[in-house]
Amino acid sequence: MSLSNNKIKYIKSLKEKKFRNQYNCFVAEGEKLVFDLMETCKCQIVAALPEIISSRTDINAEDIIVASEVELNRATSLKTAPSVIAVFYQPQSDINEQYFNKSLSLVLEGVQDPGNVGTIVRIADWFGIHNIFCSYDCADVFNPKTVQATMGSIARVKVTYTDIIALINKSNKLPVYGTFLGGKNIYEESLSKNGLIVMGSEGKGISRAVEKLVTDRLFIPNFPTDIKSSESLNVAVATAITCSEFRRRHF
Amino acid sequence: MSLSNNKIKYIKSLKEKKFRNQYNCFVAEGEKLVFDLMETCKCQIVAALPEIISSRTDINAEDIIVASEVELNRATSLKTAPSVIAVFYQPQSDINEQYFNKSLSLVLEGVQDPGNVGTIVRIADWFGIHNIFCSYDCADVFNPKTVQATMGSIARVKVTYTDIIALINKSNKLPVYGTFLGGKNIYEESLSKNGLIVMGSEGKGISRAVEKLVTDRLFIPNFPTDIKSSESLNVAVATAITCSEFRRRHF
Numbered sequence: 001m002s003l004s005n006n007k008i009k010y011i012k013s014l015k016e017k018k019f020r021n022q023y024n025c026f027v028a029e030g031e032k033l034v035f036d037l038m039e040t041c042k043c044q045i046v047a048a049l050p051e052i053i054s055s056r057t058d059i060n061a062e063d064i065i066v067a068s069e070v071e072l073n074r075a076t077s078l079k080t081a082p083s084v085i086a087v088f089y090q091p092q093s094d095i096n097e098q099y100f101n102k103s104l105s106l107v108l109e110g111v112q113d114p115g116n117v118g119t120i121v122r123i124a125d126w127f128g129i130h131n132i133f134c135s136y137d138c139a140d141v142f143n144p145k146t147v148q149a150t151m152g153s154i155a156r157v158k159v160t161y162t163d164i165i166a167l168i169n170k171s172n173k174l175p176v177y178g179t180f181l182g183g184k185n186i187y188e189e190s191l192s193k194n195g196l197i198v199m200g201s202e203g204k205g206i207s208r209a210v211e212k213l214v215t216d217r218l219f220i221p222n223f224p225t226d227i228k229s230s231e232s233l234n235v236a237v238a239t240a241i242t243c244s245e246f247r248r249r250h251f
Numbered sequence: 252m253s254l255s256n257n258k259i260k261y262i263k264s265l266k267e268k269k270f271r272n273q274y275n276c277f278v279a280e281g282e283k284l285v286f287d288l289m290e291t292c293k294c295q296i297v298a299a300l301p302e303i304i305s306s307r308t309d310i311n312a313e314d315i316i317v318a319s320e321v322e323l324n325r326a327t328s329l330k331t332a333p334s335v336i337a338v339f340y341q342p343q344s345d346i347n348e349q350y351f352n353k354s355l356s357l358v359l360e361g362v363q364d365p366g367n368v369g370t371i372v373r374i375a376d377w378f379g380i381h382n383i384f385c386s387y388d389c390a391d392v393f394n395p396k397t398v399q400a401t402m403g404s405i406a407r408v409k410v411t412y413t414d415i416i417a418l419i420n421k422s423n424k425l426p427v428y429g430t431f432l433g434g435k436n437i438y439e440e441s442l443s444k445n446g447l448i449v450m451g452s453e454g455k456g457i458s459r460a461v462e463k464l465v466t467d468r469l470f471i472p473n474f475p476t477d478i479k480s481s482e483s484l485n486v487a488v489a490t491a492i493t494c495s496e497f498r499r500r501h502f
Contacts, residue, residue, distance in 0.1 A: 122484065234487075
């Protein structure tokens with residue numbers, strides 16, 4: 001068995017969002033990332049060098065293909081071909097209500113930069129936040145560069161593209177946190193173990209429509225407060241500090 | 252007066268680190284950034300549209316040039332030409348000993364990614380940390396993309412490239428903090444108002460040579476601690492959480 005031209009074409013097509021959405025799939029490359037993902041995501045195709053196929057006992061995919069270096073080199077998006085390339089189904093958006101209600105989730109509104117979305121997935125993973133809900137206009141976490149940049153965190157954090165206003169409205173008993181200039185000092189507020197933490201876009205922050213649904217307005221204070229400093233923190237940096245504060249209280 | 256070909260050539264040469272080091276200068280573009288910088292950095296050349304030159308009363312430069320759109324367009328590193336392009340001298344590394352001894356400074360060892368260095372400058376600015384010392388192998392903060400990415404923070408935070416081991420050795424009474432796997436829980440440790448916070452490179456962390464000089468080993472705990480999560484946090488993210496913790500104690 002070998003990696004056919006058609007399959008190479010299919011794998012390469014998944015670099016484009018249009019095709020990722022059409023097939024509801026995404027590509028991951030490299031042994032560590034692929035096998036981390038295989039623990040939690042349904043795998044459609046795994047194409048790997050013969051030594052990988054013969055040595056790994058944990059391969060679980062619909063289609064297992066022994067591939068040559070030349071074939072992997074043609075299919076890769078990386079500079080140097082990895083030993084494994086795999087296609088995974090994008091996780092479905094079914095929410096475990098019970099887990100959702102008792103845990104923290106992140107809600108991203110219009111975060112444009114794929115690097116920021118990837119970094120936020122790693123932050124969520126570090127702090128044990130297993131659900132991220134993205135508005136449809138967020139950067140696509142399933143583009144190949146972002147998948148690789150999450151360094152395996154995408155295997156443990158479920159990223160769902162959804163109507164975030166409908167989501168927040170449905171979660172009507174949960175606190176909804178957002179950071180705003182003029183919000184309350186995050187270091188001093190009581191922060192719950194469950195709820196939604198909304199982060200806004202790089203340029204515009206949280207929209208008015210979403211702001212109306214925020215129940216707890218927070219602010220990361222600059223220091224000292226009386227002199228001129230940065231006008232804002234990068235959204236991934238603000239997410240990191242916010243998540244750290246929530247976890248510190250319940251450590 | 253107009254922007255000569257020679258000056259355009261000079262400005263463009265400063266895209267390269269070699270020439271930035273040779274002339275000890277760097278370029279900034281855009282009205283807000285240039286005039287923020289002019290408050291704290293010595294300006295060699297400012298080239299701007301006539302309406303800028305006639306309307307701003309705060310121009311302070313050795314060489315003030317009225318430039319046309321066409322000339323600025325030839326000199327810019329940006330996609331669209333700004334109304335102002337300026338050349339600044341890189342800040343000198345003379346340290347105000349008194350301020351240094353009573354304040355927090357960041358020390359970066361081998362941080363490779365210009366984006367990370369730029370983000371760290373913004374974080375330092377937000378948290379009122381006015382000195383960053385970089386090992387010589389860190390990415391150059393004075394490259395045009397990073398200067399623009401700091402969004403003016405580079406005007407308020409002094410970034411000095413230096414022998415960081417010599418620097419730490421000279422600061423012999425100050426606590427030296429570093430984050431390590433197996434360090435003490437940062438949420439629970441007492442953290443001082445002054446000292447050095449060392450952050451290591453993306454791939455390798457803090458070197459053994461620098462580790463020996465660290466007096467307080469810290470760790471940002473993942474959550475929950477008993478299950479698998481990210482292996483590491485991005486260096487800018489770890490810097491943000493660490494700075495936030497220092498400032499929280501002394502707010």
